[in-house]
Amino acid sequence: MLYSYQKDALNKSNPDWLYALDTGTGKTILSIHHYLKHYQGEPLLIVQPPAKLREGGWSREIQRVADYYNIAITYNELSYGKIAKDWHLYKGYFVIFDECHYIKNVSSQRGKAALSLTKLSTHFVLLSATPSSNGWMDTINYFLMFRFYKNKTEFLKRHAIYETKHFGDRSVKVISGWKEQQHLKRLYQSISTKLSKEQCLDLPPLVFEDVRFQPSREYKIIQKDRVLETKEGKIAFDTLMKLQHGLRFYANQKDKLAYTEMLAESTEENMVIFYYYQQEKDQLAHLLQKTKTIYEVSGKVNKLPSHNEWQNLKNTVTFVQYQAGAAGIELQYANIVIFYTPTYSYQDYDQALGRCYRNGQTKKVTVYRYITKNSIEEAVYEALTAKKDFTEELFKNFIGA
Template identity: 25%
Template sequence: MELFPHQDRALDETYQHNRVAYYLDMGLGKTFVGSEKMWELNTPYNLVICQKSKIADWKQHFEEHYPEYQVIVFDQQAIERVPPESVLIINYDKVWRRPELKKLQHFTMMLDESSMIKNEKSNRSKFILQLHADNVILLSGTPTGGKYEELWSQLHLLGWNIKKDLFMKQFVVQEWDDRNQQMKITGYKNVDRLKRKLRKHGAVFMKTDEVFDLPKVNDQIVKIAGTKEYKEFAKHHIIELGDELLVGDTAASKKLYLRQLAGVYNQNKLQYVKDLIDSTNERIIIFYNFKKEYAALTEMIDGPTASINGDIKDLSAYEEQENSITLIQYQAGAMGLNLQKANKIVYFSLTDKSELFEQSKKRIHRIGQEKPCFYYYLLTAGSIEWRMKEVLDQRRDYTDELFEEEEM
C-alpha cells in the first residue's frame, strides 16, 4: 500500500516501538498508518475497537487493502475459536460485554479514537486496560479534547505506568473550590515535558498545517433574531408551547430548553436555513443535536437529503447529488466521516462537547478538499448560544456546572 510521506514518517519514527499512539490531525490518514503498523507487527490475532459507526468502514478497509486477513465483526454472536491471521472488529459499547476477549493471547490491539477511554473508571476503559495485548496502537486526532487529565488511560496502555495522583501533581494545576467542596482543575503545567515523555513512549503528534496547505477556512457568524418565547423562559423558567410545557426546574433542564428555544423552536433560524439552501445548488452539511431538530429540518427540506444519526446512516444522496443536504447528529457523525465533496457546514445548533465540535469542522477541511471551506454558525441573539460558542472556541466543554455558575 502506497502511503503519503508524512504517514511513512510516522511509521519510521515508531519502528522500534510495539506500543504506539498516532495522534494525527483529522484528515491525515490515521486509518492507513494504524493498519500498516498492525501489519508490520505481524501477530497471529488482531483486535480493532472502534465506534459503532466506523465498524463497516474498518471492515471494508481491511478487506480492500489486506486480503490476507480474515475480517470478523465481533458483534452479536459468540466466537468459539478465533482463526489465525484474523482481525476482530468490535465497538466500544460491546467490548466490555465480551469477557472471552480476556482469554485472547498474542494479539495486537488497536483503539480507533482512543479518547473514548479517557474515563478510566468506565466499564469500557477498565475492561480494555485488563486485556493482555502484546502490542497496542492508539489512534486519535484529539486525544484529550484539551484536557490533559484525560490522558492517563492511554499513557497506561503505552507502557508509562505512572500513578494517576503523581501524573496530576506533575502536569495539572488544581485549586480548592469552596462552593463544591472539591479540587477544581484550573490549568496545566510542564506540557512540553509531558509531550517529550509521550514521544519517548511511542506517541507521534502531527498537525494538518505541518503537512499540507489546505484551503482557507472562513467562519461566518450569523446573528439570528431572537423570540419572545426565549426571553419568557429565560426569565420565568417555564413556558407553554402548544401542547408542550417546558419546565426548567434544574440547571440541566433549563440549559436544554434554552438551547432548544434558540434552535428548533426559533422559526427565524429555520427560515434562515431554508433561505440558505435555496440560495445554492452545492452540497451543504448541517450539524444538529436533537431529534426534534432533525424532524423540523427534514420537513423543511425539499431536495435530496442524506442522514447520519443514531437510527440512520445513509450518505447516498451526498455521494450522488451535488445539491444534496446532509444532516448529521454530532454524536453519530462528528468523527471519522470524509465529506470533502462539500465545502459548506451549517451549525444549526452547537454541541456542548469541545471534542465533537473540533472534529465536526474537519469533516470537510481535510486531504482532497480543493475549495475554501465555509462554516456558518447560526447564533440566536441574546441566547445561550453565544456563550457556548465562546467556550467551545477555548476548546472547553460547556458543562451543566459551568452553566449553573454563570447563572448564579
C-alpha cells in the same frame, strides 16, 4: 500508498504508539501500515465507534492496502459498545483503537476494558485527532497503557494539585492544577506523534460564515422568568439543566429554519447539518425532503451514500447528530456544513469539522455557524473557539448564578 508526512510519522514511531493527527490526515491508512511494519504474524483487531463500524470504512481501507501489496490481512472488528463484554476474546491480537478518546476515562467500563485489552495484545496503536482535549486528566488511561504508572491513584498522588471547595455544609477536594507538567509533557511526547492538518495536507480553503440571529421571544421570556407558557401548558425551567436546555433549544428555531431553507434553495452542492435535538432534525427533514435527497446518521439511523456514488452526487443534505456521528464517518462528498445548534463538547465540534474537511476533499468547504446574539450560543462558541468544553461552571457564569 503513504504521503511523505505519514512515512515520517511511521519511521519515528514505536510498536506501541499514539497518533494524535488531525481529522482527515489519513490516520487509518497510516495505522494499517504501522501494523504491517511491526506485526509478527498475529491478526489485527480494530476497535472503533459503532457508527464507523456500520459505515465500513476500515474494511474498505484494509482491503485496499491488501490489494495494493497483493497480501492477505487477517483482522476482526469490535465496537466500543461491546468492548466491555468481549475484550478478553482477543488475546494475542495487534490492536488499533480508533478514536481512542472513547476510552480515555480510566474509571469507565470501556476504559477499563481497553486497558485490559492492551495487556493481552502484542502491540497497540491509539488514534485520535483529540486524544486529550481536557488536559492531563484525559491522558491517565493512555499513561497506564504505556506502563508509566500502575493506576490512577498513583498518577493523581504524584501530579494532582487539590483545593477545597465548599457546598453548603459539605467540603469537597477538587483538582485545580498539575505538578511536574514538563515531566508529563516529555512522557507524552515519548509515545506519540502530533500533527495538524496544516502540516500535512494541501487542502482547498476552509471558510467560516457566522450567521447571527436575534433571540426569540421565547428565549427572552425563559431568560427573564424561567417559565414559558405553551399550548401544552406552562414549562418551568427551575433547575440548571432545564434552564440550559430551554435557552439552547428556544434560542431561535424559526429563523434558523428559514435561513436553512434559503441556503438549500440556492445551491445544488451537498450539505451536512449537525444538530442536537430530534425535533430540529424532524422540522428540517420535513422542510427539505421535497427538494433534497436526505441522508442521516443518528442513534437510530445510519444511511449514507456509498463511495461509488460520491463523484456524481449533488443536491443532498446529510443530517448528523453530534452524539452519533461527530466522529468516525467520512463526508467528503459534501462541502457546505451547517452547525445548526452548537455542541457543548469541543471534541465533538472539532471532530465534526473534520468530517468534510479531510483528505480527499476537492472543493472549498464553507461552514455556517448559527449564532443567536446575546444568547447562550455566543457563550458556547466562545468556549469552543478557545478549544474548551462549555461546562456547567461556564453556564453559571453566563447566567450570573
